[in-house]
Amino acid sequence: MFRSLRVRLALSHAFVMLVILTILGGLVLLLLARNLDRGATDQLAAEAGAQVERIQEGGAFAPTIDVDVPSASAVQVAVYRPGEQVPVAEPKETPSWLRPYPDRIADLEIAGEKVRVLTLPAVIDGKTVAWVSAGRSLEPEEALIRRVRSLFLWGSVAALAATLLAGWWWAGRAVRPVEKSYEAQAGFAADASHELRTPLAFIRAGVETLTQHDPSLGADVLSEVDYLTGLSQRLLQLARADRGQLQLDRTPIDLAATCRSAVHRSSVAHGNHLSSHGADPLIVPADRIALEAVLDAVLENVARHGGGEADIHWDLDGAHEAVVTIEDHGPGMPTEAHHRAFERFFRADPSRTRDTGGAGLGLALARALVEAQRGRMWLEATPGGGVTASIALPLS
The missing domain is CATH 3.30.565.10 (Histidine kinase-like ATPase, C-terminal domain)
Incomplete structure (x- = not known):
């Protein structure tokens, strides 16, 4: 009984820790993902905005990287004139996925990687003269989130194991005094019931003799003796049940x-x-x-x-x-x-x-x-x- 109580206490501690770690880990991962997402968007906006300024100032367009797979470490930029599907630079220098999209921010999947493309208009005298698309891979952010999630998972397993062991130890210390008291109580009931059996047997023998002289008084006393005998037997059996000492033959x-x-x-x-x-x-x-x-x-x-x-x-x-x-x-x-x-x-x-x-x-x-x-x-x-x-x- 007390072992199961100790297990329940230890498991309850571990469950509370699991809830705390789950909530805390979820919030950390959520905030990390939002910050990384915002940082990637801000980087693209800065690169695209710089290109828009160069166009508005009449500067030349910087060449793009000739690769059709998104770079994990660089932002790629392409410039399109309104209504044209071919970039201002040489087509072979512009990845096929880097083009204007209806949405200002478009998330794609290219060659198994997540890619984000941000599109800004270049406006001169109220007229859109070009569309600037800046794109980059989100793989660095995804990899960081995976590493943090993995570290959190293994850290949580270690924390739960430590909490379970600590909870088991503390529950044992907390339950031990109660267990000793319960064992003492059960032992007292068993010992008292056992010790009462012999005196009650002698009392019963004496009362049976008394009954021969005073049947009315003897019957009353015998009734009380039978009650005490039954009570002591039941207490003894309950004490044995508490200790797991009931010997039953099924x-x-x-x-x-x-x-x-x-x-x-x-x-x-x-x-x-x-x-x-x-x-x-x-x-x-x-x-x-x-x-x-x-x-x-x-x-x-x-x-x-x-x-x-x-x-x-x-x-x-x-x-x-x-x-x-x-x-x-x-x-x-x-x-x-x-x-x-x-x-x-x-x-x-x-x-x-x-x-x-x-x-x-x-x-x-x-x-x-x-x-x-x-x-x-x-x-x-x-x-x-x-x-x-x-x-x-x-x-x-």
Whole structure:
């Protein structure tokens, strides 16, 4: 239990760090990409603007680079007269992709590289005398972003690993005092329950002798001794369950026969009016004694809180589980109490006395015995009123 808590704490720390790194890394990459994009555009605008100024001043046009693949380190410039498809310079000196485009900024893909072309008009006396196109590869920016992304990825992996290890260590330090306290509590319950068994046996023997002289007093004392004996046995079993020391023998048993036997015992002991039906026979791997204790605990609750009437049904649920449902039609309990009903010493109605409410250990022990057999147990509301207890046992 505490190991899983430690794992959850460590994973929660790592998850928080992952969220922080993801947000931070995304913002860094976004800002970097925007700055690099703006820088590339500004460089093209500066080169094209300089060429426009030379044209407006009547200067000569500088030759372009004779390459049809964008240069990763240089800005290439071409000048076109309005309405012409041939640049002012020699056509062979101008890359085919470097020409005016309808949009001021055009992003292309040339020979596997991203290219940006910026086009500006050269205006003299209000008349456009030329179009200047400046272009360059965006590969340097793309490569930088890839390197930063790779560094961030590996850095994040290292940070997450360090966070996970640190979280595991800190969670261990935080959980250890609680674990020691829990172990001490479980040990005390186990030791106290064990030590009570012998005195209670002697008390019972003495009270049986007393009963021969004063039956009324002896019966009352025997009832209290039986209650304390049952309470100590349940506490001992719960302590063993907490420590994973329940020794259960899962062998093939007939679930139908086990349920009918529990119905008979409950009818005799508590006077319950129970109807039972289901697949017969239904063979499942389970510990017969533990399962009988589970059914007895649930049917005892039916006698105390369910009006003494219930419907018991058992059958296969798919190919992997057998399920027993016990539906009573009593006053029921609030929905929020369905899960808490399995807590030790829990009573849905705090005003109940021990005679009407029990010690509050029956369902806690029942679920512990079911889970020790890799099964599940839960409560839900019965349609029309009451509580339905379900017990699912694996078939493998």
